[in-house]
Amino acid sequence: MTVTLDAKIPAGPLADKWDNFKADEKLVNPANKRKFKILIVGTGLAGASAAATLAELGYQVEAFTFHDSPRRAHSIAAQGGINAAKNYKGDGDSIHRLFYDTIKGGDFRAREANVHRLAQVSVDIIDQMVAQGVPFAREYGGLLDNRSFGGAQVSRTFYARGQTGQQLLLGAYQQMARQVGLGNVKLWNRTELVDIVVVDGRCAGIVTRDLLTGEVRSHSGHAVVLCTGGYGNAFFLSTNAMACNTSAIWRAHRRGAYFANPCYTQIHPTCIPQSDEFQSKLTLMSESLRNDGRVWVPKNADDHRPPHQIPEDERDYYLERLYPSFGNLAPRDISSRAAKRAVDSGRGVGPLKNGVYLDFSDAIGRLGKAVVEERYGNLFEMYERITGENPYDVPMRIYPASHYTMGGLWVDYELMTTIPGLYAAGEANFSDHGANRLGASALMQGLSDGYFVLPYTISNYLAPWLNKPIPDTSHPEFAKVEAEARDRFRQYLSVGGTRSPDWFHRELGKIIWDYCGMERSREGLEKALGEIPALYAEFQKDLRVTGDAESVNQTLEKAGRVDDFFQLGMVMCQDALVREESCGGHFRVEHQTEEGEALRNDDEFAHVTAWEWSGDPTRPIEHREQLEYEVVKFQTRSYK
Amino acid sequence: MRDPTGSVWRMAQTLSRGPVTGTAKPAGKRKPFLLDLYSTAVGKKYVMAITGILMILFVVGHMIGNLKMYQGVDADGVYAIDHYGEFLRELLYPLLPKYGALWIMRVGLIVTILLHIHAAYGLTVINRKARPVKYQSPRDYQIASFASRSMRWTGVIVLAFILWHLADLTFGWVNPDFEYGEVYRNIDATLSRWPVAIFYIVANVLLGIHLFHGTWSLFQSMGWNNPRFNPWRRWLAAGVATVIVVGNVSFPIAVLAGIVEHPGVS
Amino acid sequence: MTTTLTNLTLKIWRQDGPGDAGRFETYQIPEISDEASFLEMLDVLNERLIGEGTEPVTFDHDCREGICGTCSLMIDGQAHGPQRGTATCQLHMRKFQSGDTIVIEPWRASAFPIIKDLMVDRSAFDRIVEAGGYISADTGGAPDANLIPIPKPVADAAMDAAACIGCGACVAACPNGAANLFTAAKVTHLNLLPQGQAERFKRVEAMVETMDEYFGSCTNHGECEAACPKEISIDVIALMNADYRKAKFKNRKALSRI
Structure with missing residues (x-):
């Protein structure tokens, strides 16, 4: 709590801040832009859009992805849609309303100026994506269609069937591919960031590992942008893709970038429950299902009858019982916790008793099978493909799962981390969602950062460096960092223990899920802070990585990622421990109302907690950024 | 491009490390239009389709002309089909010399068939290079039909048949009883031989299989695609194939079964 | 309801690198739940191989929701296996039966050179x-x-x-x-x-x-x-x-x- 972080928020009234920034910032003239090299790590929505835009502006851009193609980034899996304050429906939407909804949805723990800017540029995103040829859903008149989403009273979500993330990512990917084709972006595929190089307090470049040849290589640049996504896989079981990891932002953290609010993680209530001990990935089912499905569990914990044999009065429709006005549509965090309590009370359903029913029989009776099929047919099909059960006959089984992480690298208004020259965009930073993200806002934030924020703010940093020498890869610091990276990977190979990285990841995930998941308590977190370091010590002694470091070795890649998850896990638990309040995705059992609702503490915790690496993951150094609200007033969320 | 082991020819490959950039090539100097068009696989498929259409028209016309077999003799005591032969030889006479129109059609057909073969050969080479190492386990095809997968074989066999057919009924080299101009007699003589009749039947069935895939396929290759008539493409293909097979196979059967009368030896 | 498949035989293409000759290797899966996805079955195999100190099978995969397009595999002569409209990552073991022999090959095309085992470059x-x-x-x-x-x-x-x-x-x-x-x-x-x-x-x-x-x-x-x-x-x-x-x-x- 030594430093009060300065977010460099521009002066002026909230609505003018972004314009004021643009009016005052330093620019690089077009002919000089090619003298600057920008390294972009990650090619999801934020990375691809930033790479394309910066290359169009004339900067030298190098883009790095650990996938075989930039199009595989996990942004592709987003289903629902993207918010924008277009007010095409004329239903009272405005930039201010989107801003306010986002702040409120984030439980008043986001930075006002950033969120307002996000709402401002949201409208440009839709224009840009339509120009790229994204086939958004349309009405018969040919104009864009919108739907409503949780946490808003207006219809402002643009969508492309259930594949909005895919279509947006492909739009940004194609835009970047054009720049690759034209020779303005150098693309490194199957290349993973393994460290950041800091020279004289400034980010000088990165060190990467070629996943095919194992070659460790240095890259220098004027600025580095991390668009490497979130750390939801810390839980092992999540809806994130298998390769999603924290390594890039964690390595940056270890080199001096502060990590903000790691305990803010979002749990999505409607995922397909785990079916087996060895399952490694959970699948999300769109939240829209809760519009017509009724959630229930048997009243009696020992009820092993199949669902249709359980009579109505022996079922507990617990959401309808506890939250009569919102019922099955209670917000994500609330319905997730309710499901957890139902399962923890032994009333879970399914072979592993780890889910709750989402029952459509009433809807089918009321609307007819045809209507239900039209609304949810593709989702039912997907459910059947995965579970082998037909949801028209048998109720679906759902359970919450880790889905998104609001925390990330601390960045200022310009998206720069605490290391000058190192930026973080998209889910990798912490800035816009506070303690909870609204549906359809992740895509908006990734594209906003990459298309409309970073290209403006980065010149403000670069301009003074014009024609000044920067350290190139021959600087001894690069050699040192490279050597450390090589040693680290050699080390994983030489432990020679008995257990795979996946085994450790699974065990680590269990601890974090149990103690730092949907509900957290001081006791549990302290327990986790004892168990994680113990397991980490075992990891360092008993890890087994087969193969070598000179060819494709997925086990070795995994080992590096799990190592970083261990260290992050400890800081997540610390963060959850010091935040003595409940807000958004962070629910501390000690801080709840008599009805079991989250109890915020605005007097003491209206701040961002940003952690500094101390060399010991069990002892990170805490910093704070006070959140000043000029426009919004604190309110308590109520969904009763 | 030869692969590192030097054993197989391959298409371009991408597996190199290091950054990728500047991959879109500026439009360079192009070959003359038709050659440029023909240089891509899609262009070769246009050639396959267009030459295919011409040959389908020929095969249908040829079959219809041959139906004159069933007309027997005309009023002047000459076989109708012999008149038809005469008609073809004198087509557009005196605008063109005798045999003029016939030879124009023949040359056209020869060019058509050579283009069809050349394009097919070119495509085969491309496809071999595109998968130099085959799957090492059996494939389980879902849609690809016997017709589509045997185009190369049916094509080659039909070509062999055509050559033999020319030798048999145009030049008479393999037909000991061949008599120039006596179309009916020649057909009857050659098809009365069991092995020849069977060869004709087999070859025409293969031709039908070839046409079944070819007729449908040419719509795809040319990009003639419309939801309104798409379902009809399969029916058209089946129809063309059936008509050709039934028509052409009827001749040897009719001859062998004595449905058409044997002409006396003149 | 969950049943367990027993006695599966996998014939998997193993290849050390792009220039190397590959070969099929046979692995036994004594039992696996029919709830498992095909790739989870390979995860289980890999975990076992690491336990035995041998190199696990390299294959591409990521989102496991059928949207990223990273997964591949020629399964019993069919790309993405026997289920229509389904990527390998969403294929589940209930599509197979106890005692089956399943042959797994990489995509094969000149333009998709094999990097290692089942992983190709696209x-x-x-x-x-x-x-x-x-x-x-x-x-x-x-x-x-x-x-x-x-x-x-x-x-x-x-x-x-x-x-x-x-x-x-x-x-x-x-x-x-x-x-x-x-x-x-x-x-x-x-x-x-x-x-x-x-x-x-x-x-x-x-x-x-x-x-x-x-x-x-x-x-x-x-x-x-x-x-x-x-x-x-x-x-x-x-x-x-x-x-x-x-x-x-x-x-x-x-x-x-x-």
């Missing part, structure tokens, strides 16, 4: 997109999104084509190793939309000719459509063929005018 797809699979609209200059109304059927047809996940199953399944379905899906998506008209003919020409450098030719077998996890129709190939034909004439005219 960068050739990126080259096709880089050649023209985009609409040139620099960031910042876009007009309002509702300026050009797009009829719903057109938007829907574009979306059908745009659903392509770039997995390469079409190439793998094609007896000729052709990438026409992949290329045509992108051509169709962009060429149907009003925004895509300005570059319509330049796009199709560049994409088809880049495709030609890497892939085989389409002879209309239709295997690609059957293998496609998004069930994209080969109608898109006809559209590409038509546009390429038109492009050849129109581009020539356009060039002669300069």
